Every structure is written in C-alpha cells, then in structure tokens.
Amino acid sequence: MxxxxxxxxxxxxxxxxxxxxRILCITGDEETxxxxxxxxxxxxxxxxxxxxxxxxxxxxxxxxxxxxxxxxxxxxxxxxxxxxxxxxxxxxxxxxxxxxxxxxxxxxxxxxxxxxxxxxxxxxxxxxxxxxxxxxxxxxxxxxxxxxxxxxxxxxxxxxSSNDTAVILYTAGTTGRPKGAELTHSALLGNAQMCINLFQARPDDRILGILPFFHAFGQTAVMNTGIGAGASLVLLPEFEPEDALTAIKKHQVTIFMGNPSMFSMMLTYPNSDQYDFSSVRYCVSGGSALKPDLMKSFEEKFNTEILESYGLCETTALATFNHMHRDRHAGSVGMPVDGVEVRVVDDSGEDVRCGEVGELIIRSDYLMKGYLNRPEATREVVKDGWFHSGDMGFADDDGYLHIIDRKTDMIVKSGFNVYPAEIEELLRAHPSIKEAAIIGIPDYVQGEEIKACIVINEGETLSAEDLASYCKERLAKYKCPRYIQFYQQLPESPSGKILKNKLKNSS
Known part of the structure; x- marks a missing residue:
C-alpha cells in the first residue's frame, strides 16, 4: 500500500x-x-x-x-x-x-x-x-x-493538501457563540509526531484513553499520538475513578494522561492505594492548572511522575511541556515544545522581563488556519503570526512558564472550557429573568464550579430548582450552574458593566 x-x-x-x-483497542474485556x-x-x-x-x-x-x-x-x-x-x-x-x-x-x-x-x-x-x-x-x-x-x-x-482542513474543533468565545478552529492535516500530523518524541511513546505502550477524543488534548496527545506510535489504547467512554484505577491495573497501562480533576478524584477515591499503579511509566496533566500540592500527593501515593502541559484548541493541543529527565518547577507548565515559540508580552505587545506577568502569545507550526468563516475573529487573536492566548502568566529565570490568570472570564471546569456569555445569553432568554451573570468559583475537585447570579423581573417568581431544570434541558451537563443565587441588583460600573470581581469576592 x-x-x-x-x-x-x-x-x-x-x-x-x-x-x-497488534491490539489497537482494548475496551473492557474486548481486544480489537x-x-x-x-x-x-x-x-x-x-x-x-x-x-x-x-x-x-x-x-x-x-x-x-x-x-x-x-x-x-x-x-x-x-x-x-x-x-x-x-x-x-x-x-x-x-x-x-x-x-x-x-x-x-x-x-x-x-x-x-x-x-x-x-x-x-x-x-x-x-x-x-x-x-x-x-x-x-x-x-x-x-x-x-x-x-x-x-x-x-x-x-x-x-x-x-497538507494545508487542507482535517478537523474543526469548536471553542466558545466571549460573545457566547462557539467558533470553529480549523486544524490542518499538517498541524495534526506534526503535533502527533512531536508528542510521540516528547512522550517517548513506543509500540509496547498501553495508553489510557480516558480524555475525551472530542477535546484537543485527547484527540492529539492520546488518540493520534498512540496510533502514530503503534501503541495500544485502553478505552473508557467516561471517567470514573474506580474504572480508571481498575483499567490501569488490569491492562497494565504504561501512560496515563488526565486532567487535574481526574488526578484529584483518583487520589481521594476510597482504598485507591490498593490498586497496582506500578506499570505506569509516567502521567501527563493538561486541560487546566495542576495545583502543586495535588501533584505532590498523587506522586507520593502512586509512586509515579506527573508531567504538566499547556495548550489550546487553536494550537492543536500541546504548546508547552515539562520535559522528561529535566528539572521541574512547581506550578509550571514547562517550556515550549519543538516547533513552538512562546513570548510573554504587555498590552502594547512588548516582551516583559522574567517574573513579570503578561499575556502568553504563541507562534507555532501547529497553529490553526483560523476560525471557520470568521476572518475578523481570527485577526483579533492572530497578529503577525502570533496567537494571543488570553492567558496571563510569567516566565521564571530558567525559562519555565507559569499560568496565573486569564484575560477573559472563561471558567475551566474538569478540563472543559466554559464561557459565561453563552450561559448568560440562555438565562436572559428566560421570561422571568431581568439580568444574569455567570462566575467561576474555586473547587478543589473540579478546579472551578459555575455560579449563576440572577435578578428576577419585578412581580415574577422563580425557584432555583426550576432554573436548574431550565438549564439542564438546554445545556450540556458540565455547563449547568451548580450554584444559583438571587439578587435584588447586580453590582455595576458607571458604564453599566457588571462587576464580576465583586460577585466573586462575595461568594
């Protein structure tokens, strides 16, 4: 052929x-x-x-x-x-x-x-x-x-053509309307090959396929990388800590890639220390920030190493990584991978000094072609070949990157990006709601949870239960607010902008 x-x-x-x-897929007791x-x-x-x-x-x-x-x-x-x-x-x-x-x-x-x-x-x-x-x-x-x-x-x-679009991954924006990031055959192949080299993946590896393949991290770092390396994929349709721990033990998984929520739930799962983790060569974390204390506790309990990474849909997954056999800096997402450059800049686009906070901008061989049918939105984030991530962070004296905040009010829950504007648009369409604001509040397991701050129209009644049902019928489960609080009025700036920081500080 x-x-x-x-x-x-x-x-x-x-x-x-x-x-x-060769066994490509393992699902339960079935090998394919x-x-x-x-x-x-x-x-x-x-x-x-x-x-x-x-x-x-x-x-x-x-x-x-x-x-x-x-x-x-x-x-x-x-x-x-x-x-x-x-x-x-x-x-x-x-x-x-x-x-x-x-x-x-x-x-x-x-x-x-x-x-x-x-x-x-x-x-x-x-x-x-x-x-x-x-x-x-x-x-x-x-x-x-x-x-x-x-x-x-x-x-x-x-x-x-290598520049033809292979995959369109949808990522929401601050307007609440998801945008399709066009990823080319070349970018996806290049990122997969880079990951194979980076992870030192090989045909005798068994990679746990628990990160969803509809997500950039799962698609590239797990599925395409595993298949490109000739490895076997141990597939789980959804994450449950017991199922993951059982699969690792039963199928002698060698590489486990997850997000911080998964590591947290496995760490605290009852009797988790009774599951054999010795086959795992290392773990990779991505999707959201991994707390240093969680990393330390997990590594000590399971006698393994977690290598933290960072990337976005627009960069075809991985952009930075804590490379093997190098020193790790606590709380860092590592250094740029092959084919990627990262700068930390101020609002005028000038590089900031080591230790100073700025926005991470990325130039990459694996960058998206653009947002489908949205040239203006593409120009807003890709300037002179550099993708403006919206993530705020700094580089330490050794060049290791640290993510500390986001320019936007995006919420990261269990590794999924949740954009408040999308939920707010739905809430404001409810006939009983006058105003709504969505904020993220810290959660040890999920990373962040979603809170809805609601003002009801005068003379209307609306319960938290009814509003929760309204959301569940129209939104994916991970986007539904866990907490709902009603207000007489939301705090606003003189220009009428809702002050979400005040809402967060009072939560």
Missing amino acids: EITDNNLANLLKKYVIADPA KAKTVWDSSCRFSSALKEIGIQRGSRIILVLPNSVEYIIAYYAILAAGAVVVPANVMLKARELHYLMDDCEARAIISGIEKIEDVLSASESLTTLRHQIIQGDKVPHNVLHFERLIEEHQPDEMVADV
Whole structure:
C-alpha cells in the first residue's frame, strides 16, 4: 500500500502495515486488532463516498471514546472530508448551532443521542444524513454498523493538501457563540509526531484513553499520538475513578494522561492505594492548572511522575511541556515544545522581563488556519503570526512558564472550557429573568464550579430548582450552574458593566 504523508488518516494505515495483528483497542474485556479497525474504517469510508460525502464535506462526530469513534474519525479523513468532533453531552440546541455553523453534511452519533440529533437536524438545509451507531436504530436514519457490513473496503486514502482542513474543533468565545478552529492535516500530523518524541511513546505502550477524543488534548496527545506510535489504547467512554484505577491495573497501562480533576478524584477515591499503579511509566496533566500540592500527593501515593502541559484548541493541543529527565518547577507548565515559540508580552505587545506577568502569545507550526468563516475573529487573536492566548502568566529565570490568570472570564471546569456569555445569553432568554451573570468559583475537585447570579423581573417568581431544570434541558451537563443565587441588583460600573470581581469576592 502506497502512503503519502499529507492525510492524517495515514497514521492508522501505517499502523496496520507495521503490525496488522497488534491490539489497537482494548475496551473492557474486548481486544480489537489493528487490521479489524482498518478494515471497518475502509468500509465506512466507502459508504460515506457512496452517500455523497466529498472532499471538504464536514461531518459532526458525536461519539464517546470507543472503537467506533476511531473507525469513523479516520474513515472521514480517508474520504477527504472534515471531522467536526462534538461533546457527547451537548443538547439539541447546542448541536443545531454547530451543524448550522459548519454547514454539516452528516452527523454521526450513538443511539442514546438520537432524539437530540433528530431535533437538532430540523430546518437545516445542508444536512443530508443522520448516521446512528448502536442497536434498534429506526429506519428513517442510516445505521452505522449496517453501512460497514454492506460495503466493501476502500483502502484509497484521499490525496489532500497538507494545508487542507482535517478537523474543526469548536471553542466558545466571549460573545457566547462557539467558533470553529480549523486544524490542518499538517498541524495534526506534526503535533502527533512531536508528542510521540516528547512522550517517548513506543509500540509496547498501553495508553489510557480516558480524555475525551472530542477535546484537543485527547484527540492529539492520546488518540493520534498512540496510533502514530503503534501503541495500544485502553478505552473508557467516561471517567470514573474506580474504572480508571481498575483499567490501569488490569491492562497494565504504561501512560496515563488526565486532567487535574481526574488526578484529584483518583487520589481521594476510597482504598485507591490498593490498586497496582506500578506499570505506569509516567502521567501527563493538561486541560487546566495542576495545583502543586495535588501533584505532590498523587506522586507520593502512586509512586509515579506527573508531567504538566499547556495548550489550546487553536494550537492543536500541546504548546508547552515539562520535559522528561529535566528539572521541574512547581506550578509550571514547562517550556515550549519543538516547533513552538512562546513570548510573554504587555498590552502594547512588548516582551516583559522574567517574573513579570503578561499575556502568553504563541507562534507555532501547529497553529490553526483560523476560525471557520470568521476572518475578523481570527485577526483579533492572530497578529503577525502570533496567537494571543488570553492567558496571563510569567516566565521564571530558567525559562519555565507559569499560568496565573486569564484575560477573559472563561471558567475551566474538569478540563472543559466554559464561557459565561453563552450561559448568560440562555438565562436572559428566560421570561422571568431581568439580568444574569455567570462566575467561576474555586473547587478543589473540579478546579472551578459555575455560579449563576440572577435578578428576577419585578412581580415574577422563580425557584432555583426550576432554573436548574431550565438549564439542564438546554445545556450540556458540565455547563449547568451548580450554584444559583438571587439578587435584588447586580453590582455595576458607571458604564453599566457588571462587576464580576465583586460577585466573586462575595461568594
């Protein structure tokens, strides 16, 4: 099989050529060989082409970490189409926005999401197909497994340009409307190869696939890196500390990548010291800041090392890392990785001195092409080739970077970015609400929790329970406020801007 390096799908193709009998995926007690995954992916790619999916077509992928996710992901790429991963917790309203914004031609989801998918698909003129994975799939949609069974494998990988968009990852903005970061085949391949070298990943590794593949960190550092290295992926569809600890012990996991919430929950899980962690060579943390005391306690309890990283959707995941076999600085996200430059600048764009706080700006071989159909938004954050992250931090005397704050009021909960403006827009649409503000408050396990500060219209009544139900019906679970407090009036500046710092200080 001839391979060109431009298409990201060739990561899987090369894996199969190297060792078709190698176990690629482990799910519970089931092991799936590389050749089985590749054959199914080729069959699904053939099916996609037959139903009219063309080069550049955008396909929403709403599946948990699973063999089916990997099959679909690489099949879409092999067909020359674009993967648009979506959080499995999104509701119909949120899915509809993504599908409309990227003009999706198809959506792939599990049977458990079919009601949301059908509701989200209403009134969309570009959508042609709903492909549902699982049992008891109704006849008015396409059946994922049946498409694979009924088509012959097509091993032809589309010859794309290295600068063609491979994946669109949606990241919300301060306006509350998610923006699609276009990531190229070249950026994703380059970042995966960099991670392979950085992690010293190898074919005998078993990597725990618990970070969601719809997230930049999970997609690049776990899935693409693991497959690129020829390693095995131990897949878990969602995080539960007992399941993670059991999988590590049972399957002799060698690399565990997680976020601080996962490390915290595993550390405090009852009898966690009874689980064998000795197979783990090291852990990698990303998604949000890892507290030094949590790192120290976890490393002491499980006799392992956590290497902290930093990156964003727009940088195709990793931008900085605490490199192996180098000194680590407590609370630091390390130093720039190969292919990445980071500066710390003031408001005028001038470099600040070591130890002084400024905004981190990034120039990278793995930077996004831009935000889909949003040239103005792209120009606001990418200036002269430098991406302005909105993260505030400093470099110490040894060049190690430290993140201390954000320019925006974004909340990071369990590694997920939550943008208050999106939730505030929904709350203000409630007929009983006059004003609303969303703030993040510190939480030891989640990193931050979400609090809604509400002013009700005069003469109206609204309970916290009713408002919580309103949110749960319309928002992904991780975006729903955990705390709701009612106010007579929210503090404002002379210009009428809500003073969120005052709300935080009083919480």
